[in-house]
Amino acid sequence: MKxxxxxxxxxxxxxxxxxxxxxxxxxxxxxxxHIREKAKTAKEIYEMVNLLTDQNVPLSKIIINxxxxxxxxxxxxxxxxxxxxxxxxxxxxxxxxxxxxxxxxSLDEVQTAQELGADYVIFGHVFPTQSKQGxxxxxxxxxxxxxxxxSIPVLAIGGIKPTNVREVIETGAQxxxxxxxxxxxxxxxxxxxxxxxKLSI
Numbered sequence: 001m002k003x004x005x006x007x008x009x010x011x012x013x014x015x016x017x018x019x020x021x022x023x024x025x026x027x028x029x030x031x032x033x034h035i036r037e038k039a040k041t042a043k044e045i046y047e048m049v050n051l052l053t054d055q056n057v058p059l060s061k062i063i064i065n066x067x068x069x070x071x072x073x074x075x076x077x078x079x080x081x082x083x084x085x086x087x088x089x090x091x092x093x094x095x096x097x098x099x100x101x102x103x104x105x106s107l108d109e110v111q112t113a114q115e116l117g118a119d120y121v122i123f124g125h126v127f128p129t130q131s132k133q134g135x136x137x138x139x140x141x142x143x144x145x146x147x148x149x150x151s152i153p154v155l156a157i158g159g160i161k162p163t164n165v166r167e168v169i170e171t172g173a174q175x176x177x178x179x180x181x182x183x184x185x186x187x188x189x190x191x192x193x194x195x196x197x198k199l200s201i
Contacts (some may be wrong), residue, residue: 024055090186125158147172
């Protein structure tokens with residue numbers, strides 16, 4: 001059985017110190033923590049990386065969204081590219097040490113990401129979620145379609161709770177990405193352990 005992946009993505013709403021504190025507690029149970037902070041400067045994101053490593057989060061588990069410059073300078077494990085970021089193949093060619101992922105919303109985008117050499121994709125949103133109000137969720141059938149399309153690992157995002165993890169994994173998705181479900185939980189450590197257990201069954 002392939003290892004099922006658990007990525008946690010920052011919400012952009014928490015104080016960096018709070019995010020680092022939670023990351024320090026949960027990192028043994030996750031495969032990656034994404035610093036996704038659209039409103040922050042390169043310097044602020046770099047400082048966030050330092051806060052995470054101060055909490056013993058391994059650099060190899062840190063993924064920075066969009067900011068390739070900070071990812072390279074801080075020697076983190078990877079960069080996650082958005083639609084407005086540099087192309088996947090350019091980044092892979094120039095920065096061979098970085099794991100490169102990207103967000104996708106359709107089968108065509110999954111195909112393109114795979115052809116360009118992405119290491120993984122995050123597909124969603126699968127279920128209704130507060131962060132995408134008014135947008136129709138992709139649903140499990142669409143997830144199954146993209147998960148079975150090629151060899152690239154597909155992680156599902158959007159409204160994923162411990163109670164529906166099994167449904168997600170049964171589509172063929174290799175893992176999940178969670179934002180507020182963990183980071184805004186009353187007890188992030190216990191919550192992440194619950195996701196971890198569901199993914200391990």
